[in-house]
Amino acid sequence: MIVTTNAIVFSTVKYAEADLIVSCYTESSGLKSYLLRNVLKSRRGKVRTSHFQLLTQLELTAIHKDKGTLERIKEVKLLRPYQSLHTDVVKSAIVMFLSEMLKMSIQEEEANPQLFGYLQKSLNWLDSNSSIANFHILFLLNLTAYLGFYPDVTTVAGKYFNLQEGYFEDSPGAIASEEGLKVEALKGFFGIDFDDLDRVKLTKTTRSEVLNLILLYYKLHLQAYKNPKSLLVLNQLFN
Incomplete structure (x- = not known):
């Protein structure tokens, strides 16, 4: 056909x-x-x-x-035709990283127009904007909504993030429960879009910790997960 x-x-x-x-x-x-x-x-x-x-x-x-x-x-x-996605060094590193994550995350051979539209909109935004230090974090967080494991934001007041179950709680769960600055920083990405990224202020260390937290979350929810090879390059550029 x-x-x-x-x-x-x-x-x-x-x-x-x-x-x-x-x-x-x-x-x-x-x-x-x-x-x-x-x-x-x-x-x-x-x-x-x-x-x-x-x-x-x-x-x-x-x-x-x-x-x-x-x-x-x-x-x-x-x-x-992209204007900067393949010529800007930092954006190129983000592209390499996200392509690895997408390849392991999306396996279905069936149409999903909402997911396709999200990818298009996100890449167009990345190509057109310069304040992109937190882009990959919000991109991966929002992608979980299309993959079926977006965190339960109704529990966001909880101190601990139960990565296995995908919700927040007041005391640590038995498995894969995280707390601290990286969890509070992650909460700052809920309910915003890419145009709001400038409002999220993170140190380089905290940004790296939040990204590692999201990658651990992916690892627990994706059978095909492998540590992305391009992560080292991405961390070097942002650090």
Whole structure:
């Protein structure tokens, strides 16, 4: 079946001498993997490697057989040319980190227009703004709402964050319960959008601790979780 759909690039892997395997999150069909034959040798074709930088937004015309095998792309167009996402050093590090997190978090091969819209809106904001030190924290926190484990904010008055159950409580739970400045800082991200990020004031140390707290939360709720390799680079840039 020939499908035309918007898509966001999650990852690329070289295959053989001149091929690429590209993982994209599509608006029509969820996560899809495509085999691009001889794309590393071709410079004038309708499908070029320059289209497939991480988290690039594309319009794809593809053949989907929907049999769990690698699909094929016929044509590709840039849906939104980024102005800074792949040229700004800090933003590029965030892109690498988020693409790893998205690849391990989203596995479904089915349409989820709300999630796709959230990804588009978030990436467009990141591309267009400069106050981005806390962007990745709010992005990952909000993403949990689409993944099904957003914390229960009705319990936010509690001192301890029970990561296993996803709520706050007045005394520590038996497993994976955290307290302290990082928990209070995390609470500052509830109920805000990206335009409000300037109101969240964190030291470098606290920002790192909040991020590690969220990653632990992901680890407890995602079977496919692996520590992102790009985390070290991200921490070095922000520290």
